[in-house]
Amino acid sequence: MKKVFRQYAFQLIILFLVFFVGINYAQAATKPLCKSGYIKVNLKGGKYLCKKVTPIVKDKKLSNAEIIKKVKPAVVYIETADGSGSGMIIEEGGFVLTNAHVVHGTSVATITISDGRSFEGLVVGRDEYADVALLKMAGKFHFVDLSDSDKVQAGDEVFTLGFPFGIKGDVSFKNGTISRRLTNGSNKYFETSAEIHPGNSGGPLVDRYGKVIGINTAIFGTNVQGVQVGETIKLAIPMNIAKGFIPDLKRGRNVLLAVADDNSKSAQLAQEQLVIAEKNKAAYLDTYNKVVEEMTSLNLMYDNEIARITRVTNSVVGRAGNLNIWIAGVAVNYKSTLITKQTRADDAKKQASKYAQTTKDENVMDFINADLSAIEKYYTSIEAYTAQFKTDKNNFDSSYTSYCAGMARYNSQCDVIY
Numbered sequence: 001m002k003k004v005f006r007q008y009a010f011q012l013i014i015l016f017l018v019f020f021v022g023i024n025y026a027q028a029a030t031k032p033l034c035k036s037g038y039i040k041v042n043l044k045g046g047k048y049l050c051k052k053v054t055p056i057v058k059d060k061k062l063s064n065a066e067i068i069k070k071v072k073p074a075v076v077y078i079e080t081a082d083g084s085g086s087g088m089i090i091e092e093g094g095f096v097l098t099n100a101h102v103v104h105g106t107s108v109a110t111i112t113i114s115d116g117r118s119f120e121g122l123v124v125g126r127d128e129y130a131d132v133a134l135l136k137m138a139g140k141f142h143f144v145d146l147s148d149s150d151k152v153q154a155g156d157e158v159f160t161l162g163f164p165f166g167i168k169g170d171v172s173f174k175n176g177t178i179s180r181r182l183t184n185g186s187n188k189y190f191e192t193s194a195e196i197h198p199g200n201s202g203g204p205l206v207d208r209y210g211k212v213i214g215i216n217t218a219i220f221g222t223n224v225q226g227v228q229v230g231e232t233i234k235l236a237i238p239m240n241i242a243k244g245f246i247p248d249l250k251r252g253r254n255v256l257l258a259v260a261d262d263n264s265k266s267a268q269l270a271q272e273q274l275v276i277a278e279k280n281k282a283a284y285l286d287t288y289n290k291v292v293e294e295m296t297s298l299n300l301m302y303d304n305e306i307a308r309i310t311r312v313t314n315s316v317v318g319r320a321g322n323l324n325i326w327i328a329g330v331a332v333n334y335k336s337t338l339i340t341k342q343t344r345a346d347d348a349k350k351q352a353s354k355y356a357q358t359t360k361d362e363n364v365m366d367f368i369n370a371d372l373s374a375i376e377k378y379y380t381s382i383e384a385y386t387a388q389f390k391t392d393k394n395n396f397d398s399s400y401t402s403y404c405a406g407m408a409r410y411n412s413q414c415d416v417i418y
Contacts, residue, residue: 070210073142086162086203094137098202125249134249147211149238162203196234244373352378
């Protein structure tokens, strides 16, 4: 009897163990490889990494009240000895963007912000052909968000903010739509159905997300004693065009409309324009030289890093062990990324060189209204590649540090790769 009991007891124990192991195996098989918010990245040798996913945050459409609350603190009233207009604070440090005609003939203006405080604003740059100007106040301020105006389409809902007819007080808010895009000579505009009156000039044209897509600029129609009556066409400068001038305006760009009242005035103007043209050409060449210098430095960093990661790969590939397989996979992927980004950065430099070849030998006066945004774009892109390179390098070094720590736990030493 005891023998039979022992046999049954033994069989029950075996069944329990099989059941227990099976349950744990099933749980392990159904358990996600990576926790929520991470995705699996396969490496060589059947290994993988869990990479964090950055969620894409879409802009939220705002109500009219929310748009006013967001934008109003950055809309300003600009007053000079000859009149008034509107403007917008575009940086915390007090840079104010407006139309050049709002501050025509003056180098200083009184700027009143939405809470009633007034500040002295110095005109640091202007381009009367493009009708944009930049002023500077001392202090820290609320500022607007600038949008990508290239994405704006006819029919999009828009809103104007400013101080029509020069009346101080609360900021005016009008709604409408984008009617079309217009070109007048070298200048481009949005036509909008949103109301723009004298005094609105220089104020923001914003989208449903509360971001600035343009600068309220001009109206055309029948004028009766200084007031537009009947049907009018309202125009705004697209923000991407204005953004292209901002770096030069900060550096003191000063392009004035030609006014030929007499021979002496014309000669003086011609001389002033020559000085501006020479300054613009010098600024262009200086930026291009920076592109070449930055790219040379970036290429050297890429070459050294690719050589370093090649040494890592050669020293680890073929070795047994999970850690070696893991760091080899990381190094191979990193090297591939480096080569790709170096090629793209070099393409940007080639484009800058091509642009330079067609413009740097032009007559000085061809630079009187020079738009330096094109060459600035290449310099900015090279700077971005340099910053991204440093980030990628730090990320890999962090992985390699983890690898070395893991090797140390197994009483092994990782190779020195510097």
